[in-house]
Amino acid sequence: MPLPQPFIDSNVVLYLLSAEVVKADKAEAIISAGGFVSVQVLNEVTAVCRRKLGMPWQEIEILLSAVKTSCDVQSLTLESHQLAVELAKKYAFSFYDAHICASAMLSGAQILLSEDMQHGMVIEGLTIQNPFRS
Numbered sequence: 343m344p345l346p347q348p349f350i351d352s353n354v355v356l357y358l359l360s361a362e363v364v365k366a367d368k369a370e371a372i373i374s375a376g377g378f379v380s381v382q383v384l385n386e387v388t389a390v391c392r393r394k395l396g397m398p399w400q401e402i403e404i405l406l407s408a409v410k411t412s413c414d415v416q417s418l419t420l421e422s423h424q425l426a427v428e429l430a431k432k433y434a435f436s437f438y439d440a441h442i443c444a445s446a447m448l449s450g451a452q453i454l455l456s457e458d459m460q461h462g463m464v465i466e467g468l469t470i471q472n473p474f475r476s
Contacts, residue, residue, distance in 0.1 A: 343441055346450075346453065348413075349379070349382065349442075349454045349455065350379050351442055351455060351458065352379075352432055354373070358373065359405075360372060365474055373474055375412075379414075379424050380416040382442065383409075383445075387402075388402055419421045423441070426441035426443070427440070433465060443465055453470075456472065
């Protein structure tokens, strides 16, 4: 029986561009194995690549294409927005972190891979795991 697919946060995707070879290789293995991302993840990756890294659009499109080929992309919907509001209120998350969690939950993922959230925290059946934790 195959393992359930994880939901992958933008920080994991961005490690594909890291000079830290071990983390870049880990991110590549995670993404190539497949899973879920949301349009929010793609938007955050695009914003960081343009604003912070100054990448040209063509390189960003190549990166996004690779992610979209390997992962199932979840849309942002009114349902995900409403769930994010509830999660932000209940767990005192930032709205954007809550929306990542909401998208992960609605995708059916049981694991959310993120370096930015609390490793091991369980949110209504969704477990946050830091894939780079030693």
